[in-house]
Amino acid sequence: MGFGDASSSPGLHLVLGLAPTGSPSKAEQHNSRPAKSSCSFTPTSSCEPSLTLALSAETNYPQVPKKVKVNKGCEDPLDFSRQTSPHSAVSSFSGGRVKRERDLSGEEVEAAERVSSRGSDEDEDGTNARKKLRLTKEQSALLEESFKQNSTLNTKQKQALARELNLRPRQVEVWFQNRRARTKLKQTEVDFELLKKCCETLTDENRRLQKEVQELKALKVAQPLYMAMPAATLTMCPSCERLGGVAGDGASNDKTAFSMAPKPHHFYTHFPNPSAAC
DNA sequence: GAACGGACACACATTACTTCA
């Protein structure tokens, strides 16, 4: 479903399209986000003469792993914040700042956080605002390593990682979410720079071609007879042995308009255009 | 089988804390 515009600039191909991502099975869809149409730029080895713009959900990111739902309903017993509704505003380090909507499990949550989370030992009086955990180098390294292998975690992986890092599963989950967001942002910046360079290249090319057109027009005014034109700027059809736009084209009565090809498709397909755009 | 609601996971935007120049 890509749409290109190769004709507007011969030799320059701008292709925008949706990369086929394949439709995941239902099992795959579960626990993995539907492929949103994230705009992704597929860089070519060089910006010219071919530029490809591709809309892809997975161009630069690791494919969302196919996760298998395990023991639904009690799948994350350690993830206390998940045991409540995602909208229930259970806040780690909340210290009374964020109200819980379900106070039923509030005490359990807090108790669990105290034992499992580094940093929650401060705030004994419950007076201060949410505190921010700083992960240790070891924790960050392990999380990074895990992220490299897989940018998403299933429940078991999350729990295992949380145990290993002495963090709550929710913290691991948040870390991965933020990490994915950062990755995407970084990639967006990279894509932006590439597109900017390509845009500049195309602008230059366009400028150069415009100049060439102007020169050819000026040449035509100065030397109306095609015979006087430089050979390099003329194209001859080997089959009909006509020079483009000049000989025997009764339809082209326009004296000012310069037509290189009475049968443009013919010339376009068969003759290497001397233009630098080729 | 369709409709509905709860649970869950995720993306995304935002907030707020920490660190550092």
Add this chain to the structure above:
DNA sequence: CCTGAAGTAATGTGTGTCCGT
């Protein structure tokens, strides 16, 4: 010490999917 910027943990919200009723 103060301050602004950058990095990032945490929170809030919206949405899609699965599953039980």
